[in-house]
Amino acid sequence: MNFLRLLLINFCTLFSFFSVVLRNDIWHDIPVAHRSYNPHRRSFTSSRFIPVTLIGICSLCITLVFGSGVLVSDPNIVHSKRLPPPSSEGRLFGHFRYEEARKDQLTTIAPGIELRSAAATMFEVMKRDAEREGVNLQILSGFRSTNLQHSIFFDIKANRNQTAYERAKVSAPPGYSEHATGFAIDIGDGNDPDSNFSKSFENTLAFEWLQINANRYSFTLSFPPNNSQRIAYEPWHWRFEGSVEALEIFAPTRS
Numbered sequence: 001m002n003f004l005r006l007l008l009i010n011f012c013t014l015f016s017f018f019s020v021v022l023r024n025d026i027w028h029d030i031p032v033a034h035r036s037y038n039p040h041r042r043s044f045t046s047s048r049f050i051p052v053t054l055i056g057i058c059s060l061c062i063t064l065v066f067g068s069g070v071l072v073s074d075p076n077i078v079h080s081k082r083l084p085p086p087s088s089e090g091r092l093f094g095h096f097r098y099e100e101a102r103k104d105q106l107t108t109i110a111p112g113i114e115l116r117s118a119a120a121t122m123f124e125v126m127k128r129d130a131e132r133e134g135v136n137l138q139i140l141s142g143f144r145s146t147n148l149q150h151s152i153f154f155d156i157k158a159n160r161n162q163t164a165y166e167r168a169k170v171s172a173p174p175g176y177s178e179h180a181t182g183f184a185i186d187i188g189d190g191n192d193p194d195s196n197f198s199k200s201f202e203n204t205l206a207f208e209w210l211q212i213n214a215n216r217y218s219f220t221l222s223f224p225p226n227n228s229q230r231i232a233y234e235p236w237h238w239r240f241e242g243s244v245e246a247l248e249i250f251a252p253t254r255s
C-alpha cells in the first residue's frame with residue numbers, strides 16, 4: 001500500500017513539474033501573430049492554460065495529502081521514536097538477565113535481608129496492614145548477589161543431581177535472578193513456617209491475603225501457574241513494581 005502511495009506521489013510530483021514546463025511550452029508553441037494578448041503580460045484566463053494550471057495545482061495537493069499520509073503511517077518512521085520492543089534475546093532457560101543492585105541502593109529490612117529502599121518501605125506498610133487483619137507476612141529472602149545465586153543454583157543442582165535445565169525450572173542461574181535487582185522478595189506465613197518455599201504456601205492465609213491485597217502495595221506474583229517464562233509456579237516469590245525503574249527492569253517479562 002505504501003509502495004502505491006509513493007508511486008502516486010512520484011507521479012504527481014513529476015506531473016506538477018511538467019505541467020509548469022508544459023505551460024511554457026504551450027506558450028511558446030503559439031505563434032506570436034496568433035496570440036490575442038500581450039505575450040509579455042501572461043494572462044491566467046487563457047483557455048489552454050487554465051486546465052493545465054488546475055491539473056498542476058491538483059497534483060500538488062494530492063502529493064501533499066498522500067505524502068503526509070505516508071509520513072504519518074510509515075511504520076519505520078513512527079517506530080524510530082519508540083523504545084525498542086522487548087526482546088527475548090539473552091534469556092537463559094526462560095529467565096531474563098538482570099543487573100545486580102548496587103550496595104547504596106539497598107536497605108536492610110530484616111537480619112541478613114536487604115531490599116531496594118522503595119520495596120522495603122512498601123513491604124513494611126503491607127506487613128503492618130496484614131497484621132491488622134490477623135495475617136503474619138514473613139520476609140524470607142530479598143536481594144541476592146550474583147555470587148550467592150551462583151551457589152544456590154550450582155551447589156543445590158549438584159546435591160540434587162539435577163541437570164541445569166531441571167534446576168532452572170525452580171531457580172534462576174546466576175545473573176538471571178529477579179532477586180539480584182533488590183525488588184524481588186520471598187514471602188512466608190509466620191503462622192505456617194512449614195509452607196516456606198513450598199507450593200503449599202498457596203493454602204495459607206498469607207497467600208490468600210496477598211492475592212487479594214498485594215497489588216495495592218505494588219507487589220505482583222512473578223511466576224504464576226502457566227507463566228509465559230515457563231518457570232515453575234512459585235506462590236512465595238513476589239516482586240515490587242511500584243517505581244518506574246522497577247517497571248522498566250521487569251518490562252521484558254511481559255512480552
Ligand SMILES: [Zn+2]
Pocket residue numbers: 141179184185186236237238
Ligand atoms: Zn524468590
